[in-house]
Amino acid sequence: MGTVASLDGCADPAAHPEKVRLATANAPGPEELGRVSAIFKLLGDPTRTRLLYALLEGGELCVCDLAAATGTAEATVSQSLRMLRASAVVTGRRDGRNVFYRLSDAHVRLLLDVTREHTTHGTTAPRDDVR
Amino acid sequence: MGTVASLDGCADPAAHPEKVRLATANAPGPEELGRVSAIFKLLGDPTRTRLLYALLEGGELCVCDLAAATGTAEATVSQSLRMLRASAVVTGRRDGRNVFYRLSDAHVRLLLDVTREHTTHGTTAPRDDVR
DNA sequence: CTTTCATCTGAGCAGATGCTCAGATATTAG
DNA sequence: CTAATATCTGAGCATCTGCTCAGATGAAAG
Numbered sequence: 001m002g003t004v005a006s007l008d009g010c011a012d013p014a015a016h017p018e019k020v021r022l023a024t025a026n027a028p029g030p031e032e033l034g035r036v037s038a039i040f041k042l043l044g045d046p047t048r049t050r051l052l053y054a055l056l057e058g059g060e061l062c063v064c065d066l067a068a069a070t071g072t073a074e075a076t077v078s079q080s081l082r083m084l085r086a087s088a089v090v091t092g093r094r095d096g097r098n099v100f101y102r103l104s105d106a107h108v109r110l111l112l113d114v115t116r117e118h119t120t121h122g123t124t125a126p127r128d129d130v131r
Numbered sequence: 132m133g134t135v136a137s138l139d140g141c142a143d144p145a146a147h148p149e150k151v152r153l154a155t156a157n158a159p160g161p162e163e164l165g166r167v168s169a170i171f172k173l174l175g176d177p178t179r180t181r182l183l184y185a186l187l188e189g190g191e192l193c194v195c196d197l198a199a200a201t202g203t204a205e206a207t208v209s210q211s212l213r214m215l216r217a218s219a220v221v222t223g224r225r226d227g228r229n230v231f232y233r234l235s236d237a238h239v240r241l242l243l244d245v246t247r248e249h250t251t252h253g254t255t256a257p258r259d260d261v262r
Numbered sequence: 263c264t265t266t267c268a269t270c271t272g273a274g275c276a277g278a279t280g281c282t283c284a285g286a287t288a289t290t291a292g
Numbered sequence: 293c294t295a296a297t298a299t300c301t302g303a304g305c306a307t308c309t310g311c312t313c314a315g316a317t318g319a320a321a322g
Binding site: 025028033036037039040044045046049050053056058059062065068105107108110116119120 | 147154156158167170173177187190192200239248
Binding site for chain 3: 015045047072073075076079080094096097
């Protein structure tokens, strides 16, 4: 049989065991993967995305400012911010009766920038060119 | 009345109209925002996240390889890839009976890298330190 | 042509998600 | 103290989402 490196065909478990092993070995473990996809899921809701871009542009805003800037009910904003805060996407700072929120760190800003650029002049044209 | 720049209090529509205007002006429009959050939503499902990190590490894999590498049914993998392809997150290339997928561009790789780093040694410790 | 294999697709269902509403909590003003 | 304001929270519901299953499609082999 020999160990032919690259042969197509997809039986047993997989066609390219080496690559598969490489992928499984270096990929994030279950827990880390959970955290990562949780972050993305948070950014994946339009309401929360709106809030985050408002913070990206506005710098630091309180709940009612965010509500006004995004056209969202304050209760909704508050709940959204709670989730974002729980995953350290945003950070809250209390000042009197207001709580001011901002993006937590440069990572988050980078994510927002990169993705916006990707969709703007990216490869984002909906395609289905495989077949 | 004068134009006092920064006064707390949150009536009328907002407490800090200037920042609000800044945020609303520079933020992505409805359509762009839809595309952006759609991208994030795609990355926010654990199954799809797994697939993407497998591609990030493995380079280029066919459907059955991805199924094996991620422990996911092939039908599920195929459907996930269809969504990812529709938003140009991955790209498919047919070779014989196999279809090989890879991450579309550097933007996607950057997103995966940045987020993984963010969760690893990031500010990601779940906190609720506002109150 | 028929068979085989890899991939794709549609339907149906269990589970998750976000918004709204009403009320609680916290902080400052009088 | 009480009143007022900003933010937070829990419950309920309408909606969406992803997985599974069965069958279709496309490409190569006999």
